[in-house]
Amino acid sequence: MDVVVEARNLVKEYNSHRVVKGINFSVCKGECFGFLGPNGAGKTTTMSMIICYTPITKGNVTVFGLDVGRYPKKVKQKIGVIPQETNLDPDLTVFENLMVYARYFNIPKKVARNRVKELLSFVQLSDKRDEVILRLSGGMKRRLLIARSLINDPELIILDEPTIGLDPQARHLIWQKLRQLKAHGTTMVLSTHYMEEAAQLCDRLAIMDQGQIIAEGSPNHLITEFVGTEVIEIRSDGQESNYILDSLKEHQFSFERAADTLFLYSREGGRLVQKIKEVKDERIIYRPATLEDVFLKLTGRELKE
Amino acid sequence: MNAFINTFRIPYIGDGAFRVWQRNGNVWLKFYRPSLVGNLGEPILYLLALGYGLGKFIPDISGIPYIQFIAPGLLVSSTMYSACFECTFGSFTRMTTQRTYDAIIVTPVSIEEVIAGDIFWGATKGAIAGLVILLVATAFGLVGSPWVGLVLPLLMVEGLLFASLSMVMTALAPTYDFFNYFFTIAIAPMFLFSGIFFPLDEFPAWAKTASWFLPLTHLVTITRGLFLGKLHISLLINLSLVIAFTVITFYVSITLVKRRLIK
Structure with a gap:
């Protein structure tokens, strides 16, 4: 080329x-x-x-x-x-x-x-x-x-x-x-x-x-390489999120905490969501990973000014 | 070191400068009428009020009626003001608020050509302003010699001189208000003390020496000589000083604007 x-x-x-x-x-x-x-x-x-x-x-x-x-x-x-x-x-x-x-x-x-x-x-x-x-x-x-x-x-x-x-x-x-x-x-x-x-x-x-x-x-390559394919966002305070993380021990995922939100990145999102719903049933967002996740993961979530 | 050489090397100015000149010309042609009225208005008022009005009470100066004495100076000062306004307020607007320079320098036209084109345009506007006064002075019967034809190229040089000087101010100006310094400290005194309204010969030696550092003095002297057909070899010294000052300010202005814009 x-x-x-x-x-x-x-x-x-x-x-x-x-x-x-x-x-x-x-x-x-x-x-x-x-x-x-x-x-x-x-x-x-x-x-x-x-x-x-x-x-x-x-x-x-x-x-x-x-x-x-x-x-x-x-x-x-x-x-x-x-x-x-x-x-x-x-x-x-x-x-x-x-x-x-x-x-x-x-x-x-x-x-x-x-x-x-x-x-x-x-x-x-x-x-x-x-x-x-x-x-x-x-x-x-x-x-x-x-x-x-x-x-x-x-x-x-x-x-x-x-x-x-x-x-x-x-x-x-x-x-x-x-x-x-x-x-x-x-x-x-x-x-x-x-x-x-x-x-x-x-x-x-x-x-x-x-x-x-x-x-x-490529956008897709970056998404799969850095965050996996699915993202679960859980609005949750510290203690509750610790409890949720504990309950997911046997699954493959990575996570990040940012203020009031816990982000889980995984290729088996569906099963994770099921598991999470056993302990918490509201304010869970389950969505495909986007470039924004890659971006925030790589450049950090704090404000850049 | 490379950056240093880049800033101070002799600029290459090609046809891009002409493109920029053309752009300014296009804009001027859209509103040339009010612009010409502006060029005409003030000098004619001076000519009438001072020449005819005040002139009635003033004896002839070296055998010339007062109105004829001040006409050449009003002509060169009108070129000076016009070129100065164009390359301070006009160029500053194009350089900062309008970002016109930024838009042009991503085309094959270089930054040096943009600045030079703007200066050439300021010079042209100055020459137009002077030309208008020349026509008026001729109509008033104030021109006594065919040598006056040489005023035209002289006006171009004068325009370049004051356009470049103004561009230096534009390179240094943080805001429009900065130009008040320039007009109050440099231009207004030049208008009053360059021998336009009274001969400098009668003044103490130090004042005469000081006036030699005002480029307008030389332009007034040359133009008066051309108006009256009284040519003297010493006018070439006046001319050389004007040209030297023009070349230096032109170079300095390009260097300074470049340093301001290219980081």
Whole structure:
């Protein structure tokens, strides 16, 4: 498989404070690769090194085989970027935003005009063509950012928290558009802390914490490897949970306590639930394991600020 | 060490700067009318109030009527103000609240080109403001020599100078209020003490020496010479100083903005 992005021993320091601590990863053609991690894990910094925005302290990143430090113009010509915070040009209309952006890529006006028309219809904003940015909703702005990132017909797009702050309808529309792009063969690298987003879009994930990649694999692989297949949540105080754990001695499971909740991870959830119900019959949640369980298990349950 | 070299090396400025200039031009063209009125308004009021009004009570200065004496200075000061407003308030807005710079530097346009493009645009706006005054002064019959044509390239250089100087302020400004220092401590005194409204020859030597450090003084001197067709070889010294100051501030401004944005 063709490798599109490759990072080797990538390090970023701010005033000798290490925020990315020597990570390695590679992204293959056509793949959607996600960085998942709590705030401050180094996701955004890593992505901004890929897009030639943040200078690399040590190690290197290549995009399409080009070193990002040495060939930023060539790399940037081939990629599309969707930033975390909206930076559409508020002095220009929807149409003008895309046309002016096309010029930064030296796309001839005629070609750009057709492309803009196509893209506006792709992100369902054709009827907002002459609207000023101020009057767009959050979801429309995001869609316009997607259109803008596609103006140079990139083979790779980089998305930093693509659906942050959107309502569920807007979010699902964005996901649908991104899946369409993926089906079309576009390689994607995204960062998110929404588990559902990671599960919906990503073929492969790297979970980051404190500047390091602590686990990597497909969403399903990560779930089975780190938490098993089923989770039982029991709202319970200390004493009662000790009693429950005692009663399950002969079963295979792992557990975690977090404040008022006891989490049991197991591949034989059904039998465990039966057993638990003998001693406690209420406030038990029995569900399949999700990425969120992996995430919390690996990065801890305490608040990260 | 690498980071150090990266920050201070001579910037490569390619056609990306032109793209940024074009972007600003597009935005300006949407609202050029109020902008031009702004360019015209204040200098014309000065010209009328001081030139005709106050001028009635003031004897000719080295044989020139007062209104003709102040016209060249009002022209260069109008370029100065226009370039300064554009590259302080305008550039600061694009750099911080609007994140326009952030959006552009992920395209093939580099950070140096973005800053340079913004400075070129500030210079252009300054030159437009000066050009408007030049037309008015010509209509008023205040221009006495064809040498005045050379004012146009001079205005471009002046625009670059003040746009770069303002960009230095933008690189250092934590908030908009910071620009009050710049306009009160640097720009307003320059407007008043660069020989626009009175000749500097009559002042004590120290004041004359001090005025040499105000770049506007040189621009006033050159422009007045071109307006009246009184050219002297010493104007080349004035011009060299202006160009030297422009090159230095241009380089410093790019270095400082880069250091602010690229971490």
